[in-house]
Amino acid sequence: WSDHRKRKFPTNFLFGAATSAYQVEGGWNADGKGESIWDKFLHDNPDLVADGRNGDVASDSYHQWRRDVEMLRELGVDFYRFSISWSRVLPTGFENEINEAGFKYYDNLIDELLKHEIQPMVTLYHFELPQPLQELGGWTNPLSVTWFENYAKLVFRRYADKVKFWITINQPNTVCMEGYASGIMAPGLNSKDVGGYECAKNVLLAHAKAYRAYQTEFKKKYEGNVGISIAVNWFEALSNTTENNEAAERARAFEFGLYLDPIWSKKGDFPDLVKKIVDKKSTEQGFKTSRLPKLTAAEVKLIKGSADFLGMNHYTTFQVQPSQTQFEAPSVEDDRNTEYTQGPAWRAAKSPWLKSAPYGLYKACLHLNLNYDYLPIIITEHGWSSDPGLEDQDRVDNMRGYLGALLLAMEDGTEVKGYTAWSLMDNVEWIAGTSERFGLYEVDFESEQKTRTARLSALVYKHIIESREVEDAWRPSNLKIAITKNDKKNNYRVEL
């Protein structure tokens, strides 16, 4: 695990930084933007937000996008992962009413990136459904598949010549289980028994339809890559007992297998383990059909193989045992029957769920290799939360630890094509508001311009990108960051 050989990222490995629309843009109702489920959720429940700062203004990227691109140039990244707010471009969610001013914002951002040889990596959906679509049932309505497909096609049509990396949906696991089952994210539904699973089916179908549309209409001409980002944290047995090993297997199947298997497993469809548990419990609970919806043979075929790469969002590791308390039933929690802890000695971030365990990334990568036939991966998010402050040594240590683990996983056969730091800048961390800072750049939320200042981690990341290696002892002489010309910039034609 820790010999001291020097390992380097290959020259065609891509480095990037990420944000999402709700978390940075602000301008929540500017220039014709419609209301999204996050606008409504936090306007209706202001007390939910830890420090009261919602996404109304956020980091004001709607106005500060030139500075954002300047920061990306300072870092020397190859790409910028950002999301398009569906409600900004289609205020009602439907394509009959297009908000040209909303598109203009993304035109400007994309053109500015390309002008400076930074590739846009566009996420079509990062948690923000237009509210009018939620009122029709949101992702639990099977029509959501068509709504998303139409929206995706419209955006592909507008940007296919400029954008070569697409992510359809960010974290279906979060969209469905935290939005529709636990309700701690927008739209805040508490459908623990059925809604989360219905959502999972529809989101996967929506993703697959968008992928197939790109393949049919755009791939040949524009040669872009379309993937999906899934939260793949690592879940392992708390100790080596049969009960704990089985619980860890359940955790992996429910937390990410539910979304990975239909796309990447040999036979497609939801994992057998999840089907077996939910089908059995549903019968015992008096349901006539399983709470886990069936995928027809045609749907299995549509979803299977519907991605050019896996966007892996990885932050931390959980140690798993069977639940020590009885969950309310029927519910996803009761189906999964797991309890999570984290190593008491692992360094803790500001977010209560986030502790540093770099070996978990290595194990997760090897698990993906073994179970999904060495699928191509881009790490589309990894990061660390802290208090405000420019000397963020914890974030630096975390990044170095995880990039070191990634190099080992690559050496052991994982096909990782790129890494994305979450986040380019401090932003609105959903219901945590700005109380948990994830930025390589600090944002002064009190200032008029939402002033951005590079943290130590920004300089260290820049050095890693330039040197392509992780040097634990490296430290800049000061915290000034400037744009340096990088002649060796990748030209982004990643062979997947």
Ligand SMILES: CCCCCCCCCCCCC/C=C/[C@@H](O)[C@@H](N)CO[C@@H]1O[C@H](CO)[C@H](O)[C@H](O)[C@H]1O
């Ligand atoms: C003794 C302590 C035990 C702690 C056990 C806690 C159990 C918590 C249950 C699981 C909670 C899961 C938390 C995982 C979250 C991440 O995977 C998720 N936040 C990743 O989503 C991305 O996060 C970014 C930063 O948080 C950002 O918000 C981005 O938009 C998301 O895509």
